[in-house]
Amino acid sequence: MRIGIMTSGGDCPGLNAVIRGAVLGGIKRHGDEFVGFKDGWKGVTEGEIIDLPRQSVRGISKQGGTILGTSRVNPYDGPLGGPEHISEVLKENSVDALMVIGGEGTLAGAKRLADAGLPIVGVPKTIDNDLNGTDYTFGFDTAVQIGTEAIDRLRTTGESHHRVMVAEVMGRHVGWIALHAGMAAGAHAILIPEVSVTADDIVQWVEEAFDRGRAPLVVVAEGFLLDGSDEAYSHLGLDEAGRPRLGGVGEVVARLVQERTGLETRCTTLGYIQRGGVPSAYDRVLATRLGMAAAEAAHDHAWGQMVALRGTELHRVPFSAALQSLKKVPQSRYDEAAILFG
Amino acid sequence: MRIGIMTSGGDCPGLNAVIRGAVLGGIKRHGDEFVGFKDGWKGVTEGEIIDLPRQSVRGISKQGGTILGTSRVNPYDGPLGGPEHISEVLKENSVDALMVIGGEGTLAGAKRLADAGLPIVGVPKTIDNDLNGTDYTFGFDTAVQIGTEAIDRLRTTGESHHRVMVAEVMGRHVGWIALHAGMAAGAHAILIPEVSVTADDIVQWVEEAFDRGRAPLVVVAEGFLLDGSDEAYSHLGLDEAGRPRLGGVGEVVARLVQERTGLETRCTTLGYIQRGGVPSAYDRVLATRLGMAAAEAAHDHAWGQMVALRGTELHRVPFSAALQSLKKVPQSRYDEAAILFG
Amino acid sequence: MRIGIMTSGGDCPGLNAVIRGAVLGGIKRHGDEFVGFKDGWKGVTEGEIIDLPRQSVRGISKQGGTILGTSRVNPYDGPLGGPEHISEVLKENSVDALMVIGGEGTLAGAKRLADAGLPIVGVPKTIDNDLNGTDYTFGFDTAVQIGTEAIDRLRTTGESHHRVMVAEVMGRHVGWIALHAGMAAGAHAILIPEVSVTADDIVQWVEEAFDRGRAPLVVVAEGFLLDGSDEAYSHLGLDEAGRPRLGGVGEVVARLVQERTGLETRCTTLGYIQRGGVPSAYDRVLATRLGMAAAEAAHDHAWGQMVALRGTELHRVPFSAALQSLKKVPQSRYDEAAILFG
Amino acid sequence: MRIGIMTSGGDCPGLNAVIRGAVLGGIKRHGDEFVGFKDGWKGVTEGEIIDLPRQSVRGISKQGGTILGTSRVNPYDGPLGGPEHISEVLKENSVDALMVIGGEGTLAGAKRLADAGLPIVGVPKTIDNDLNGTDYTFGFDTAVQIGTEAIDRLRTTGESHHRVMVAEVMGRHVGWIALHAGMAAGAHAILIPEVSVTADDIVQWVEEAFDRGRAPLVVVAEGFLLDGSDEAYSHLGLDEAGRPRLGGVGEVVARLVQERTGLETRCTTLGYIQRGGVPSAYDRVLATRLGMAAAEAAHDHAWGQMVALRGTELHRVPFSAALQSLKKVPQSRYDEAAILFG
Incomplete structure (x- = not known):
């Protein structure tokens, strides 16, 4: 069998x-x-292809990033998009199966193509852990570990200067990274997109911690929206939709806390360091297993399905299982973490 | 409620x-x-007790080890052992529930005491991940991560000197650490107690890797037993039971490989560095959740039960679920990893 | 002898x-x-004092921050400032010598007080490595190491997405951290306050690297000033003095590169993670030796002097040696690094 | 100019x-x-040579080991050894200068060849930091950092179990790694080859620390020799020369401490993990600068000289400066560290 792989x-x-x-x-x-295929759907639609002999993957499991390159191209865009042309590209290159490694958008495209009859299997990929149909996705553990180590460092500065430290972590639509990194680092407040929290809540958590002699630590996901009157916070840099006009929401929360509590407050936005570099052992094992399982899925002609983790075992689920809705942090998990706030 | 905690x-x-x-x-x-209770069952039987106010646990989730101390004392040993005396100690100290954090031996003692009517809940603990009834135990992820990072380092030495590197990791009865760290580090052979492997197998894997220009990497769990005639390997340092007379099995495997292949071979035994120090974010989250859940279990008088992980959720299972047998690496998981050997 | 210590x-x-x-x-x-003395000069002037018995320093050499707290208070400010009052505080507390651990501002205050007759010895402290009179200061090695590890992570994202990555590191007045972290991480351009560099230079380095198939990496110190007409870059967010109006200079450089090269460019500002957390072994050894040497200096009544590193040995130098001018990156060191640019 | 490089x-x-x-x-x-030249002097004498174009060194500064391979072959051994043949190899391959990167043995060979007229420049290399003529050698900082991190981990196990922990680190002839890692990790005793220490001294340090409630930590260099009657310790595994018959000296020290103090004692031998893997930022900067300086030395025909670090600057010194004697830990540095013992 001749299998094409792409990362998107x-x-x-x-x-x-x-x-x-x-x-x-x-x-x-x-x-x-x-x-x-190079650079995601771009390489698939343009037929940009490289051989992947055994030696090409030598020692790469501990390298961050992707040796194939990636892009945010959509497989239905432009004259080269769509199932007919892609099918032709596969045939021209004698590719019997296409393994698609990507997140929600990528898998949505893959589903449409598979529904149109193309031989496609998938591997779910998201740093944010927001895909349904799988317990965890590779990359998430590494992101949480990097975030936790960075936040551990911020704490000693907060304590030495009696400051509030705000750390903004990744998570545009869901708060999994914030929840886990915040819990691991012992945050006094965790702010995530899924859960409505008011300025008063934040101030209370911060002041409780400060009053006990701690340097308050707030971990906020980049997609968090401050609850309440938008006008009330426009001077902090929020637009009418409650989104930060400049910089990230971490800066806004820091300004809010400083204004309301009078405590010196500093924000650090972890940014891209969360998604690059050497993967954790957990992610290397999970990713290696998923890759092997996806090759098996291709051999079983399990088109339209992706490999997924449930408990300790791998399974196959249809693309649709991952695409119905984002996997959000359930209220019960937030409530569990919130017991430790303040 | 007044809850006593011990680590064993x-x-x-x-x-x-x-x-x-x-x-x-x-x-x-x-x-x-x-x-x-200090130092495990020792403190329970001797009534050595310290207060654990809120401030005593401040910032400790990222500290390795246990602030309570630990020991390998059995709760049924000596004049102070057994349910009657321990029950009295709890009463004297107005302790309404005992939270036992320990591995197989500890939980076995806890089960006997709970069966005798003592108010005990448990938290499973094993670096080796060998307890049934739970998907994973805290500490295992950290051990695998430390092991993987160390083995990553060994590889560059192997490659520079064209040597075979053998890494002995923890795992007296089961090979989970070896399996995961070996897979994460890209080992050319993984040797675990659960699976019989001959000297010929090992030699073949090593030579295949060497012939492809690699510096062969062998990861071996400390409890691995070399298959075959014991006499045949007695000159390598194995006793009649097939166990190493001096040093660990890693040294024996290294001598075997060097003797049989003629390749320069070096062994490193990772030892205690795998079990100490800062826990991974994964383990901090899991452990924090387990601790919270165990306190809830005490409130629900869930005596004789321990908290456990299934998928992403915590459950309660009776002690007996963890004690029927060791959780071994199933043959299917070994076979999956073995595809990558050689 | 009774010695008071403060960190500032x-x-x-x-x-x-x-x-x-x-x-x-x-x-x-x-x-x-x-x-x-708590929180720097604040505790000295206000006489806020805590005992430091042996057990109070147990295990702290691997903790980031300072157990004494710190502040940016000036010893000459307010009614409690100045040599007379501080001298009285020392006498009231039977303090025979004051050990001042701080950077340029702190040592300047310490010098004035020592000149006025107070028994003060110093330990130079700066993450930025900008103090003269010593080869290195503790904290610098850790900051460079953290910066390098973070930049290593950024590179894999740059390479996967064919992007330019800009990393802004600490260094308001000098570029030592940028020089070392940039050299360690293999940057294609390093921008520091000491050396004038034009937009054309930056663009040339970035394009050279991109044309060789690399994902260009630019490391910029927070104090870097873009050379050339200020007006030309005002749309990138520079004010009339050539300083960024919002966010840091890294963002400005990223916008400049993207505008001029057409390449997708992303900036990450490492921020506070560079100055907190576990010190490197190098810094622990240096700091421990400096602390011991400073206590000896107090015993020798070496008032007005600080301990300093030259080669591998510690020496004493007068405060003035550290205060004449900032220790800037010499042109020769920049030229050496610049050979590797592009 | 055409320059040949070898690592040995x-x-x-x-x-x-x-x-x-x-x-x-x-x-x-x-x-x-x-x-x-591949694999050290072996490649030089056998003329095994590979091209090193710019792209061959892409991204390698953060890789451990050597892309050229290494060996312990002597340039004067065998029919292919000696200046005449090596000179011919250089000529045949149009190599104008040979850059030798190696430790004492390698540089001794290089000196003989340079004295015989060969165009050789050197870069000092030793993990052990035992070469004179340079303040530090690259690799040493990484080894100390890895050792310190590992020992940090051992401490939490020692404290939880109230055990003595012994860590054996590299250093066959000198104790620099033990001195620095021991000081960084807060060891209660450091044992090095240069300084005579009796069993009584060790026991006293261990017991003092234990009596203060600490878990004693002993860091021992592999080349440490226990002082006193050899017979007295033969049951601990020492031979007549005072060297361990089996395993390392760490094991012997652990048995000694346990026998003499009655305290449970465990040894961990860090082994090869100290010399492989990603170099620290410090070592990457130093090594990069040394490499650049060595190329300049070749251009200046500075034959018979090596590049070296003094303070913060690089210099050239004759090979002989590095070869007169090993750079041992001076008594003053040991005494400084010993103040913190016990």
């Missing part, structure tokens, strides 16, 4: 381990051949 | 996060009081 | 190791007593 | 950064050509 959307620690797992697994179990 | 057996990253989770959770939800 | 200015990895070195050294060599 | 002896973090610094520096400043 934002980069994520573990992508290379998936590629290696798939290539080694397919070669050693079935004598497969592998090729890679 | 080998130390494990995350113990302090469990203690903090329990104490903060119990205080904030129910206004509980907490005390700690 | 921004926190810095290694402060606690200095305190521990001084306390243990003084106690074990001379049977000294130690006290700490 | 034990691998060391930073070797690749030296190679990259030399290659990029030479190409960009002078348009040089570079080749590499």
